[in-house]
Amino acid sequence: RRTGDPEVVYGAGKTPEQLVGILRTLHAAHPERAVLATRLSDEAMKAVQSEVPGAVLDLEARAATIGPLPEPAGTVAVVSAGTSDAPVAAEAALTARVYGAGVARVNDVGVAGLHRILAARADLDAADCLIVVAGMEGALPSVVGGLTGTPLVAVPTSVGYGASFGGIAALLGMLNSCAPGVTVVNIDNGFGAGVFAARVARNAR
Amino acid sequence: RRTGDPEVVYGAGKTPEQLVGILRTLHAAHPERAVLATRLSDEAMKAVQSEVPGAVLDLEARAATIGPLPEPAGTVAVVSAGTSDAPVAAEAALTARVYGAGVARVNDVGVAGLHRILAARADLDAADCLIVVAGMEGALPSVVGGLTGTPLVAVPTSVGYGASFGGIAALLGMLNSCAPGVTVVNIDNGFGAGVFAARVARNAR
Amino acid sequence: RRTGDPEVVYGAGKTPEQLVGILRTLHAAHPERAVLATRLSDEAMKAVQSEVPGAVLDLEARAATIGPLPEPAGTVAVVSAGTSDAPVAAEAALTARVYGAGVARVNDVGVAGLHRILAARADLDAADCLIVVAGMEGALPSVVGGLTGTPLVAVPTSVGYGASFGGIAALLGMLNSCAPGVTVVNIDNGFGAGVFAARVARNAR
Amino acid sequence: RRTGDPEVVYGAGKTPEQLVGILRTLHAAHPERAVLATRLSDEAMKAVQSEVPGAVLDLEARAATIGPLPEPAGTVAVVSAGTSDAPVAAEAALTARVYGAGVARVNDVGVAGLHRILAARADLDAADCLIVVAGMEGALPSVVGGLTGTPLVAVPTSVGYGASFGGIAALLGMLNSCAPGVTVVNIDNGFGAGVFAARVARNAR
Amino acid sequence: RRTGDPEVVYGAGKTPEQLVGILRTLHAAHPERAVLATRLSDEAMKAVQSEVPGAVLDLEARAATIGPLPEPAGTVAVVSAGTSDAPVAAEAALTARVYGAGVARVNDVGVAGLHRILAARADLDAADCLIVVAGMEGALPSVVGGLTGTPLVAVPTSVGYGASFGGIAALLGMLNSCAPGVTVVNIDNGFGAGVFAARVARNAR
Amino acid sequence: RRTGDPEVVYGAGKTPEQLVGILRTLHAAHPERAVLATRLSDEAMKAVQSEVPGAVLDLEARAATIGPLPEPAGTVAVVSAGTSDAPVAAEAALTARVYGAGVARVNDVGVAGLHRILAARADLDAADCLIVVAGMEGALPSVVGGLTGTPLVAVPTSVGYGASFGGIAALLGMLNSCAPGVTVVNIDNGFGAGVFAARVARNAR
Amino acid sequence: RRTGDPEVVYGAGKTPEQLVGILRTLHAAHPERAVLATRLSDEAMKAVQSEVPGAVLDLEARAATIGPLPEPAGTVAVVSAGTSDAPVAAEAALTARVYGAGVARVNDVGVAGLHRILAARADLDAADCLIVVAGMEGALPSVVGGLTGTPLVAVPTSVGYGASFGGIAALLGMLNSCAPGVTVVNIDNGFGAGVFAARVARNAR
Amino acid sequence: RRTGDPEVVYGAGKTPEQLVGILRTLHAAHPERAVLATRLSDEAMKAVQSEVPGAVLDLEARAATIGPLPEPAGTVAVVSAGTSDAPVAAEAALTARVYGAGVARVNDVGVAGLHRILAARADLDAADCLIVVAGMEGALPSVVGGLTGTPLVAVPTSVGYGASFGGIAALLGMLNSCAPGVTVVNIDNGFGAGVFAARVARNAR
Numbered sequence A, B, C, D, E, F, G, H: 001r002r003t004g005d006p007e008v009v010y011g012a013g014k015t016p017e018q019l020v021g022i023l024r025t026l027h028a029a030h031p032e033r034a035v036l037a038t039r040l041s042d043e044a045m046k047a048v049q050s051e052v053p054g055a056v057l058d059l060e061a062r063a064a065t066i067g068p069l070p071e072p073a074g075t076v077a078v079v080s081a082g083t084s085d086a087p088v089a090a091e092a093a094l095t096a097r098v099y100g101a102g103v104a105r106v107n108d109v110g111v112a113g114l115h116r117i118l119a120a121r122a123d124l125d126a127a128d129c130l131i132v133v134a135g136m137e138g139a140l141p142s143v144v145g146g147l148t149g150t151p152l153v154a155v156p157t158s159v160g161y162g163a164s165f166g167g168i169a170a171l172l173g174m175l176n177s178c179a180p181g182v183t184v185v186n187i188d189n190g191f192g193a194g195v196f197a198a199r200v201a202r203n204a205r
Ligand SMILES: Nc1ncnc2c1ncn2[C@@H]1O[C@H](COP(=O)(O)O)[C@@H](O)[C@H]1O
Pocket: B008, B009, B010, B011, B038, B039, B091, B189, B191, B192, C178, C179, C180
């Protein structure tokens, strides 16, 4: 953990009781700093809401924070196409914010509707780091990467069926992007993309 | 073989002598009809050129034809991004032509350079069937398919390295295209795409 | 969306309430045009039936439509072997119809019973585009493609167990078909095949 | 080794000198019995021909035998589609013969040309065991298996390109055959199929 | 269906009501012949027991038969290691019996306990066809195949965890068996092995 | 291409003559800017050296540049373990430099020798972006990422054998890194990592 | 079973009643020796606790023992990173103990926190055999193996998501470890690692 | 490197000149200790023989040593089936010897010939650690592991074709061995198995 970085709890596989306990303990130990909990189940969300005073839920990201967020420095833009990819995009956005970056969302831009991507060009160029979230064929980072020179982290999602193989098609598409300078994180790993992008943005001029 | 369809020889794994013999025999038996030979090695190309009078070589497609081509009916547009995918695009174009369609080429359009694709829109709309050839992440069919309602056959190529896995990344990308109505053929199978597209175009109004 | 194309809603991952709301809104906005909703759960089917007046359910396809269907132009024939593949075949047939083609069904033709396929030859030749649906080894498109020159779109299904790997065996079989001119869509993607085939049929002479 | 079974040498990875030596030694030790050598390179074929008196080459199978073949008992029919699969079919046929069965070849029957398969029905029914060899999508065993109740061993070959993945597509197709009672051996393993089928045929009424 | 072969119903994906109806109809239409239903759920087993008079349940095989079994001809021996593989072995045994062969079971023989396999040698040699069922590493067919010349069909099962990948490890092990003449069916496909082995045994001297 | 970015030529699949021609043309057209050529064969290296005056070869990276390099801004540190990974590390370092960043190399640090990594900590912290190159199990980025908060791009290499599967093991290891904020590029893609890292470093405070 | 080895019951797929019965029977037959039951469900744990007097539960390992444990000989150290891998580590530790070794646990050592691993060096060197348990990228064995010459068995776990593919990433990482002398067992197979390590430790000086 | 361990050079990818240089340098620096070079090409073998005085070649292992071997302590038995697996078995044996163990070879034991394995039982029990090398289906470790309680390291080899997938079938077979206590190394990694087994044997009573 770097100075200023939040405490983080990975909620998958933990019971609501465990999560409530961990959040309370961490917040009590570090009241001056943010605590972030991700991958919360419906039950965990409810338990945190009612039993952890001061916790703020992010329903789209299925996450919660408690404690003061850091002053934002630099800008991360999170780009995504549709509602299915929204939870991963929201996890990335919240993580980047909690790790100290300012965050802009660019929603509803898909490769099969180029005019909306073209309309977002100024936002893409203005950011210090882009996070581009896409499932299925994962082509969005190639198109966005062709439009801008901003550093771009691609997040494949498990959205799709059949030969999408739970996100493998999108992952491979992004690793083979013909746009130079695209980097990739694990399938559905909005958290990792958010940490990385915030580190880039916080250090940007 | 349908009436009017050419005779076809698949050159891979055949010696130059075998190919010369087959081409002569087929042309003698069907002088009124085209014969198409694909996947020719350098040696086979040379042997055909010097020993099969009347044969016409297509160096880009690594193929040869002999005998009269059918009158073209309808239009197939073959779209591709770069020089690496050119042999597959050329095989598709020649095959479509030999199977009776008129053919237009739309070259140098890549997903990382949207203005060229946008400039080609009229050509895309004017065709009766599109063949879109792409390697690496195979994103081009999604972008083209978002711009036009023309039936679209995608051909993944084995161009790439590492996690492109000899064309698997492009194949999966195309199978998962978010643009509705994209169909796919085997990796590097310009021939199959050409046969299919010609059948669509020949029957179009 | 092309002129005349329907509005489409992909039901997977949406709640019955969301689906009812979307269908009502789209139909109110475009009363002169068809709306198609696919991949409906049992609950979604019931909710649409009771709460969206004018909606027509297709139980086999697990889909619903509302609003006037376009005048059919051209013919798509949907060929399938057995009851397990029926939902995918029905999705393909309904989609092709809603996208403006006339549709014929050729059922109960399997590769292990050739006489029924042979008996269907006239139907195959009469269509402007074929959709051939098959699971397990996915051999039906090769056999059908050997019998006719009609453009053929193959749909692999996830029917099977063990080394069928959720449709991979059928998908690979179709991509490697020895019948020239077979194109393929994603596993279980009756929708995509229907869109493509309707576009071909609508434009046929 | 069962009584009456031949001695077998697997030629892959052995030098011509090694193979000549092994064949001579085995034949000298068992002059009353056949010795079979498979997977011979061009060099090995030449060396065996000139340096092992009495050896009989099978050019198509890339194999050699020496010593008296057993009296044939029962019949194995080896079915294949095209010239590319011929070496594997020939290895299967020679092996079955050397292991004591009579062998019939049924060539040039492919799934895209049903009339030739239908014409071969009597041969299929007359055999005690079938070996069906096919590459690409590997659909031939399903079609043959639907026509006859004779026990059927399928041999996938590595013939194909792209998504045939060196025979995986054919292997999966055969494992998922909708015709009941199809068994499968390794890719290109004509030898194993021949051993098995001969054992069935030798023991048949 | 060959003369004398049973009617067969594949129970997976069918409701208890559907199965009861199909069994009654088939038995009424062919009272002189066996009907076999496989892959029955607990509910389907109960429904068949109480609502299809004359049906005989095989609890281990999760299957049912109704109608007279054919006179047994020849012998199939079904070899398996442990209790986890028992349902697949039982499906193979019942199928072989219903398809007209006599059946012997050789249980509790595993590769890590050679003495029991060695003790079963006479049974292995006496059979006309062997079915060897194994999960995990699938090594049993190699060991059995090294002990006997009887034709051997191997059935991989999905028993195992981790890198057994649902039966892939066993399947690959069997396809690569160093014992010559081993053939293989799909993962968990006791039915297919039973059909094949019965055909071999019925025709044996 | 962004302002200040170099022209780039991908040498794989191009003949020495083609490469010499392209380099000359690009340099003549943009004499004020760098041109970078990667993936050069031995022959191409020789041809460039003797026929493109002013070209500078990087033997380790198998690359060449011509024209003035941009003023370096910010620092990229390229970390790698051994001599086998050196060509990929060198490609990354040269690319980052040509795209405008200052570059530091940290060599001979492997996960099985922690003291050298620990000794390099100051270099890791001083950089604006890290590129960590590793083959085999690809564990180095996890260890480095645990030591520093600098943004980290991991490059898997195809170094290894057997179950390294040409770099897949390293790629998967990096995608699953337990150190948060690791991003990944394609196998052996030093170029892509260099472009990305330079963009981050150039924009850093 | 070697002399002194326990009786073992694999609980997966067995009902609580079956497990209670087997444990009672085995303990009654061998009261002087330990019986070990692994992979117990919650229900099985409860049933064993209340219905098998003398049984000792290991909640972390999801296992139970009954009967006297052997005198410990030699030392196995079980190393793991976090709470998610704890059940597998506990299964390994209990198994090693029941098979006759003394066991030390080294917890909370992860590759992203090197100081804790370095602090554990004496424990690593003192053991006769190490078991290192890790999920995700599976890098821990490489780091531990670089610090000590003690024989090391690595256990990949299925902990992770996306491209961890249920433990494949960790398995491949361990098989490709750059630290020489690392051996590997199946994913989540703490039992197998425990058996092996105990055999090594029992026989150590 | 532990005290007493040799210096090791991995020959793959190094030129004969490089290898000669490294061997001379290492031997000069550590004349009292063994140096081991593995994976030598034919050219490298010749160069070492003629240019490194004192080097001892192991033709079967494709390896060389120079300098005094350590006093052997404990016994490693290396078990393998046939000539194809011999190079890997020899690499394992030489490595174990150079790392300080005594070594016994048990050759020509295959799963399809149980009597030879049974005859070797005393050797298996007498060793302190077993290395079992096998290709194709990789069943030998299961059979050996069922016969003895000696710690057993399995080495899959890339011997085989088709669905052996370069050693994957053998690797999976070994990871899923039903004999408890089998550990596994990378495909063809005789070196790693030798290091591990020597460490076990050296420390054995
Ligand atoms: N480039 C190609 N890719 C795939 N199939 C082809 C190709 N060229 C020809 N074919 C097919 O190969 C058949 C001829 O094969 P052959 O008789 O071996 O020359 C033709 O009927 C086509 O179906």
